[in-house]
Amino acid sequence: MIKLYLSSLNHRTLLVTVISFASVFLSYRFKIFFNVDLTLLSIAIIFPLVFTIRGSFRRREKALEHLSQYRSAMKTLHYFITTSMLLENEVASLKLLLENIENKTLLHLKSNEGSITNLDKEVDKIYEFIHSRRKTIPKSLKEKLFKYMCDLHEAIDNLNGILVHRTPLSLKAYCKVFIYIFPLIYAPTIIFNIGPTYNPLAVYFVVLITEFILISLYNIQDHLEYPFDEKGLDDIQLDHFKVLR
Incomplete structure (x- = not known):
């Protein structure tokens, strides 16, 4: 109190x-x-x-919306990776990458850092992982992964926009x-x-x-x-x- x-x-x-x-x-x-x-x-x-x-309150409400979108994209990627036809070691690698993205995203928001370069590099590692296995991962699976990654990118960029551009x-x-x-x-x-x-x-x-x-x-x-x-x-x-x- x-x-x-x-x-x-x-x-x-x-x-x-x-x-x-x-x-x-x-x-x-x-x-x-x-x-x-x-x-x-x-x-x-x-x-x-x-x-x-009023402007700050609206930004806070928008941040809640984008955080919900971010978590939804992360959960969907987890569900999709777990139930996909990927090998067990590939599933473990992708889950580790997602865990690193989550930790870096929340740390980026809490630390009030303007640069998002390190977080972008972490997200790009999923693309690099998929690209390195482009011959073994089916095309339909890659397209779905990229679709969910698009939602994740959008949520992270919106959150960073709120972090950097204020009233x-x-x-x-x-x-x-x-x-x-x-x-x-x-x-x-x-x-x-x-x-x-x-x-x-x-x-x-x-x-x-x-x-x-x-x-x-x-x-x-x-x-x-x-x-x-x-x-x-x-x-x-x-x-x-x-x-x-």
Whole structure:
């Protein structure tokens, strides 16, 4: 339960807390009070924040679909290889290759590596295996194997696409900058509206809680952005998509 509430706290939370506290303190210390319409500034933060959260959630749902497709292709290949007319040693070799592909695929997703070269080489080993036995493996069997391999390639490429291409980085950077700037404008405006003689503790509380909410939502989006590392509460449990689970 404690982890549930602490998962969205990190160095950014500490940074905005310091900025918020300093903004209120300096506003009172140097009597910096002004009235600014916060509507446009709120839109500058809320709109990109909501957009990126929705985008990250859609990417997570797409990742689940492609992981299901990936496991389906792997299971089908296992079934097909086991029931085919291949020799016993050939079946064992192909199963070992599929096991290596599974391990490399899940490791690739968890490690957040941009390059997929090593994984491609592992998948290509099945083609090399079939090609090396092109004279002994029947043509119909090869065609079926290539068909199932096509589904596997498609699933892996889709997962890698989700891993590499994320929600717009410029929009995230824009949103984060405005979250950091917001208390510098928000604190003097709050003091102006309620009056400088009002209890300062109330101003500190309002500014701090507002920034805490904004940065917590940003951190939640950041966790959703990369759903494969199993660090966030909403991350995908990749072990559930193993062939043998």
